[in-house]
Amino acid sequence: MISDIRLRLSAALCCSLLGACSGASVSTTDGVSVDLWAEVTQSAQADGSVPRAETGPKHVTTSEGIRITLDSAYLVLWQLALKSDCSGSNFAPAPWWLGWISNAYAHVESTPWQSGIPQIIDITSAEGTTQWLDTLNPTPGHYCGASVQIKAADDDANGLDTAPHMEGYSVYLQGSYLQDGQNTPFTVASSKTLFPAERLFPAALIIDSEHKSGAVSFALHYDRWFDGVDLRLLAQGDIPDSLLTNIVNSISATAD
Amino acid sequence: MKTVRPERAVAATAVAALLGSTKALACATCLCGDPTLTSMxxxxxxxxxxRISLAYLRRAETVGSAGINQRELKEQRLELGGSYWLSDKWALGARxxxxxxxLTDQSLRTLRTRAAGDLSLDARYVLQRDGFGRSTATGLQLSLRLPTASEAQRDGEVLDTDVQPxxxxxxxxxxxxxxxxxxPWSLFSSLSYTADVDEGFDGYRFGGAWRLNVQSQYALSYATALQLGANARLSGxxxxxxxxxxxxxxxxxxLAPGLIQQLGTDTVLNLSVQxxxxxxxxxEQSEDPAWQLGLTHDF
Structure with a gap:
């Protein structure tokens, strides 16, 4: 009996000493992840089809019938966040009203539900493709919607390498509009922080131990940005509040 | 005053010493209790x-707010210990x-590590012995935990402090x-302070901790005893x-109730739960009950 115990203790001693000589064994099990995507797109036509434009200048026609050409256009998306409580008054299945807040800058923290990384989106990119923005690791649960805010890029924004002029700006538009046979160029930029776009998902995102991964896509419907906007202000170098409101309202969110 | 026959007292002291040798596995992770009790x-x-000892501990704790940033840590450890009394006053030990x-975070992501932990060296000194059969003793103890465990990393990134071995x-x-x-009674108590003298892995600095440990034991027979401990910790x-x-x-x-069973002349098994x-x-912190199993053998 005693010799058996001694043998076992000696074996344990050897095992411990062997363990002490080796490094840590590390393993992981993936948890919940929700990928965030952005998609530049146009609104659906009456027949349900969605026009797709290639990379390059974008051409849109306003509700007033004015032809717009966007040679260069960028947005900066911040605070992409999942929401499990969509009872707030700003939540809507479709955009209704938004405006700008201020030029104030404040860094945004990343949390399990929110990406704090500012993302510069090139509106002249190819349509019909999605751009990965970030991956969140939230708690399991039911997520009814998402929010995003347009805000000036700071010096560590994603995309500054290809659009360095966006630092300090939230919106940049360069192009022209054709009205009464006259083509008028414009180049405008804004550093304003816009009210968050809070969107209900058409179907809730359900994350649990059986469904650990999900995706949320923010669609930017740029073809409606100039509807009802006084374009003469653009030619003067100003961005009308109505244009900023249209930009925020053009965002929708879906979840898979 | 109750009198005890000398031969009975000597025998009782010997048995109590044997049973007492493992009566307080206490907390091998230094969370609560005196981690040297099993080895020394x-x-x-x-x-x-x-003495050579083997102690197993299983515990879990939860930190953070449920549904927000809660993290659960489950830990098992098998600690090998040994000690030697150089004289009636001095003892040295190691664990x-x-x-x-x-470690499971709020997103159910789980990190697991398995490795040898930090080596601890202990020195115990008896300041005073009193009573017939030397039934009481008081002393000092100094322990030093060494940074012998390797830093756990994955893909070049240092893992969270909580999951480091x-x-x-x-x-x-x-x-x-x-x-x-x-x-049939015995009592052991200790008051200790662990100093926060340095930063650990990834610059993490643990708060200093006071620990008060009181372990009482009642022998049902010469081979079996019940124990009840109170382990308190106050930390920064x-x-x-x-x-x-x-x-x-x-x-x-x-509170740590437990059972001690003598397996042989010099071998004792101990089971307790904190x-x-x-x-x-x-x-936001909570700790689950901690299960402890210990085995010691004297030479």
Whole structure:
């Protein structure tokens, strides 16, 4: 009996000493992840089809019938966040009203539900493709919607390498509009922080131990940005509040 | 006053010493209790005693707010220990744990590490012995936890402090202890302070901790005893990146009922569970009951 115990203790001693000589064994099990995507797109036509434009200048026609050409256009998306409580008054299945807040800058923290990384989106990119923005690791649960805010890029924004002029700006538009046979160029930029776009998902995102991964896509419907906007202000170098409101309202969110 | 026949007292002291040798596995993770009790014992010491011990501990704790940032840590450790009494006054000991940790965050992501932990060296000194059969003793103890555990990394990134098998720092603990035996009863108590002298892995600094440990034991027979312990800890907040960790530190008192069984002349098995009884921990923290199993053999 005693010799058996001694043998076992000696074996344990050897095992411990062997363990002490080796490094840590590390393993992981993936948890919940929700990928965030952005998609530049146009609104659906009456027949349900969605026009797709290639990379390059974008051409849109306003509700007033004015032809717009966007040679260069960028947005900066911040605070992409999942929401499990969509009872707030700003939540809507479709955009209704938004405006700008201020030029104030404040860094945004990343949390399990929110990406704090500012993302510069090139509106002249190819349509019909999605751009990965970030991956969140939230708690399991039911997520009814998402929010995003347009805000000036700071010096560590994603995309500054290809659009360095966006630092300090939230919106940049360069192009022209054709009205009464006259083509008028414009180049405008804004550093304003816009009210968050809070969107209900058409179907809730359900994350649990059986469904650990999900995706949320923010669609930017740029073809409606100039509807009802006084374009003469653009030619003067100003961005009308109505244009900023249209930009925020053009965002929708879906979840898979 | 109750009188005890000398031969009965001597026998009782010997049995109590044997049973007492493992009566307080206490907390091998230094959470609560006195981690040296299994390896060095709590009985009245005598010169030349050599001991080897094996202690298993299983515990879990939860930190953070449910549904927001809650993290659960599960830990198992197998600690090998040994000690030697150089004289009636001096003893030296060492402990080496093999640690398995599992940390699950709010997103159900789980990190597991398995490795040898930090080696601890202990020195115990008897200041005073009293009573017939030397039934009481008081002394000092100094322990030093060495940064022997390797830093756990994955893909070049250092893992979270909570899942590290060691702490990556020198951690001294000084304690005052007292033991008393009067068969069938015995009592061991200690008060210790672990200093936060340095930063560990990833710059994490643990808060200093006071620990009060009281272990009582009642022998049902010469081979079996019941024990009841009270293990309290009062610790400061941890610090990371220059700021306090609000979900760290505070006060906790655990009650630890247990059973001790003698397996042979010099071998003792101990089973106990630490149950949180009174907590005033900072922020969002909770600790589950900790199960402990110990085996010692004297030479």
């Amino acid at each position: 014992g709590s009985e009245i010491p005598f010169a030349g005693r050599k 080496l744990p093999f640690v398995e940790k599992e 060691g702490r990556g720092l020198w951690l001294p603990t000084v304690a005052l202890w007292h033991t008393r035996t009067a068969y 907040k941890d610090r990371y990146d220059g700021t306090d960790d609000d979900n760290s530190g505070g006060f906790i008192l655990m 149950i949180p009884a009174l907590t005033d921990l900072n922020g």
